[in-house]
């Protein structure tokens with residue numbers, strides 16, 4: 001089974017493929033992030049669909065890297081007969097999605113083997129494969145994949161096999177294009193030209209941002225490129241990760257589908273993109289938000305499909321064995337229907353930040369904010385499922401209430417600082433009521449707790465100074481940070497909460513949560529414990545793959561990644577933390593980070 005840190009991502013801003021360290025595409029959903037996968041080997045075996053191109057003797061690559069700051073992947077094998085490189089990318093979307101793989105002879109003469117097994121509908125449908133002109137077509141119902149290559153092809157055991165020798169200086173392209181099943185053959189793609197254009201497009205995108213992160217700029221740029229890869233460009237929606245059902249515990253049932261746009265994850269991503277000066281994406285996301293939540297505020301969901309789809313019914317794909325036997329494999333996400341009170345606070349915080357960053361705002365953005373706040377006013381006293389989307393009984397989560405406070409606070413400030421209309425005195429009174437309630441019921445033994453009346457801890461409480469609810473040097477915050485370090489860490493890294501005692505409604509346990517560990521860095525830094533903060537940050541960078549990618553969680557015992565990947569939550573946390581450490585200040589979520597370097601030179 002592919003290790004999660006062995007997965008490299010390539011994408012075209014509408015979907016993404018994952019390539020393992022043996023040259024195999026093991027995950028690809030077409031035509032969109034949340035479409036059924038045509039390669040699902042990641043969640044089963046090769047029989048669920050894969051596309052390997054590698055030396056005939058197979059095996060793990062010798063090295064791999066992204067070309068500069070792009071999403072073009074170069075995988076290299078040194079063999080006894082010479083060195084061969086496979087260059088993989090997805091051209092930015094034209095009419096149809098393509099995956100382009102170019103085999104480059106670097107030295108000597110290397111025997112190469114290609115193996116294409118298309119299995120539509122998450123590994124279930126074996127297509128009819130036939131030659132159409134000089135291309136091969138794999139067709140089944142709504143889907144067709146077209147393969148173009150000068151290399152020899154032959155059908156064996158329901159797999160299209162290609163065996164050839166590549167010599168130093170030779171380049172052998174393979175282009176795989178998806179069309180709806182009823183379409184004619186798509187236009188031919190010139191692989192070399194597509195490669196040049198894709199490299200240029202990614203370089204342009206990085207250059208359009210601001211150089212941030214100082215000595216951590218490399219990790220920050222890779223995170224920003226990854227966040228961009230998680231963006232669905234036509235709509236501005238941002239998915240939480242490329243995958244479904246990579247587990248929070250190997251072999252366990254905590255397997256969820258992350259190929260959707262969470263308001264929470266997207267708002268945090270917005271903070272990271274704004275920190276690096278990517279204002280266009282921030283604006284696109286705001287337009288996405290306005291469309292997605294349009295309608296009755298009572299119908300607000302915590303997540304949507306990338307195009308704003310609301311129904312995301314959870315289903316189990318029982319024909320897939322799951323990653324390392326982690327079943328069930330799920331599509332859809334029942335958390336979409338949960339009440340999670342924090343999201344209104346996150347959205348209003350993000351929109352406030354966008355204004356503070358000078359993005360201006362359409363009039364309907366403020367109207368929407370007022371409608372959301374109005375609705376929250378009727379809801380904030382209810383128990384909810386919290387930001388961790390727990391599946392146990394709803395509770396009065398302290399983080400949810402803190403974010404309700406944030407919602408009212410940002411609206412009061414929007415009215416006062418930007419002259420926007422609204423019952424500001426009333427909002428201020430509700431804000432103060434929430435604050436008083438949290439401080440009365442959400443503190444135990446001098447520190448904040450997970451929910452009213454509980455003694456449990458919650459890593460989300462580390463965000464309290466970041467959102468401005470209490471200052472970093474408040475004794476309750478200092479005590480919370482100490483309690484988290486003492487009781488909510490494994491090997492120094494942070495658990496979201498204690499799954500065994502927290503009553504999350506699920507069997508089993510999980511790894512440490514990478515974003516929460518970055519939040520601990522922020523909290524230590526805010527408390528003036530800079531050396532500890534930096535040491536922890538460096539450790540977290542060590543959890544990234546050789547390509548700089550992070551999944552959701554980390555298994556401290558096995559020293560490997562867990563959970564869906566690459567995960568926006570982890571990457572935006574990395575960006576925000578690096579920028580703060582580099583700027584030497586503790587930034588609040590409503591103050592643009594990166595501002596100290598706003599005049600810094602742009603990337604060349």
Ligand SMILES: OC[C@H]1O[C@H](O[C@H]2O[C@H](CO)[C@@H](O)[C@H](O)[C@H]2O)[C@H](O)[C@@H](O)[C@@H]1O
Pocket residue numbers: 240254256257258262264265333334335387388389390391569
């Ligand atoms: O652990 C239980 C929950 O896990 C998922 O939620 C997590 O991922 C979300 C997307 O990144 C994030 O917004 C949330 O805060 C995380 O807890 C899953 O989506 C839920 O269905 C599941 O209950």
